[in-house]
Amino acid sequence: MGREKLSEKKLIVMLKISNITKSFDGFFALDDVSLFVDQGVIHAVIGPNGAGKTTFFNIISGILAPDNGSVYFKGQNLAKIEPHKIVQLGIARSFQRVNIFPRKTVFENIQIALIARDQLHRSPFKKASNLFSEEVEELLKVVNLFEQVELRGGDLSHGMQKQLELAIALASQPKILLLDEPTAGMSLSETQSCIKLLKNIVQDRALTLLFTEHDMQVVFGMADYISVLHHGRLIASGPPSKIRENSEVKRVYLGNKAL
């Protein structure tokens, strides 16, 4: 459905990833991976553990340099651009393992993201207290954490910490959001509400979303487009209906179970 809807608009390529190869001590975590992420699309990257999904994200966000290949964001080559500058360009991410400021309050967790977005973190004379309080409030309402505003990040439940990290990523007003297993470790009900939330957010903000996920229900219920990694290779890429039918995907990843 996403494709049809999108094809009415002119497709703009957000991310163009070409022939990415990355090896660790001779082991190929990514092997000649190429894909496009179109603007406004919810794009899932799936694959079993160790398929190379996180490595793929780490290359896009500048943590790792690829051995080969290139990443273009809206026509700009990201090679040699430092991670914090990549964020400033409009690529925000979350991490598979919760990555927040555990001893800052929920409020401060979001506030620092807003400070960074507006490049105010360099100003030694700009008073911080109460800065952005309205915007923080809004973001916390979006992820249902408003009640927890005064708690410390580390005192939240795991699911809430994931939500908090999502809000942190949203705070930087990215053009594309990279979420590495946004529902990892969540209970079933938490997962479902998180997915609903994500869908709404992406729609409301006209975001482009690139995410990895292990739960197939989630992926097929949500993605406009799916890319399948296996042993570092891209074995299939297309809309959910195509992926469902793809025999290689069925064989290597889905264990022939009907989807």
Place this chain on the structure above:
Amino acid sequence: MPFYVRKNFWTITALALLAILPLTGSRYSIDLTTQVLIYALFALSLNILVGYLGNLSFGHAAFFSIGGYTCAILLTTYNFPFLISFLTALAFSAIAAFLIGLVCVRRNHMYFAMLTLAFGMLVWAIALKWRPVTGGDDGFVGINIPTILSNPINFYYFTLLTSIIATYALWTICNSTFGQAMIAIRENQNRALFLGIDTQSIRLKAFVISGIFAGLSGILFALYNRGMYPESAFWTESGQVLIMVLLGGMHSFIGPILGAIALYSLEIFINQFTEYWQIVLGGILLIVVLIAPEGLAGGVIWVEKNFLKKS
């Protein structure tokens, strides 16, 4: 009481007491307080690195002594006017902190700490061996200070005023958006980076700020003692100010001030009875680390919470 006064009750009380201290006419308390003010500023400057940025430094005496020696040499050897010597000494501390910081902030944790220690030793060795300029192990004595500052009461007020301005500046910095960025780096450097914060440049900036204020306290120290000695650059000096920070509480702005007051007074007190100050110092450090990691400031907060419930 007006709101402003109520909110800042302790600060205002402390400042009032400091302002009228010379009325007691006690030379001893004037001298002691001057020294405590100088160390409090030194400790506050270190806490930018240790408490706010989360980087342990074992070489902070380097900037203290660069400030002190530079001011001493310019005033005395070159007969520069006071203000120029003072400002140039600050600038030298800043430049030294920038250059040393460039190397140190490339590393984290242990390696950062070891680099600061190494640079601290280097500065100490220069102070000790560059005899024609620094006076070597005899120290640089007989600093040519302005006559107006040679009166202890005047010098006390000069130190008090300088400390107040510097403390206010540090307080502003710590409570700024930049201060929040430092705390973010302390709490999770990786996440800070992926908010779009250039963590290395924030760390370098913090290093320079910290170095400037350490230099300032070193200048006051040199003027007060009318001399500067290589011991002030030795790593034990860096260790002592670090203990002040830990004792006072590194996660509170005011902690290092409390630590400086407590440790300095205690040292003078203990030294009257025994030569084994180091044993006491070690004991204090043990207690802080094992029992009260938030230091005296943590204790104050605890008392306030449990006994002085706000109405």
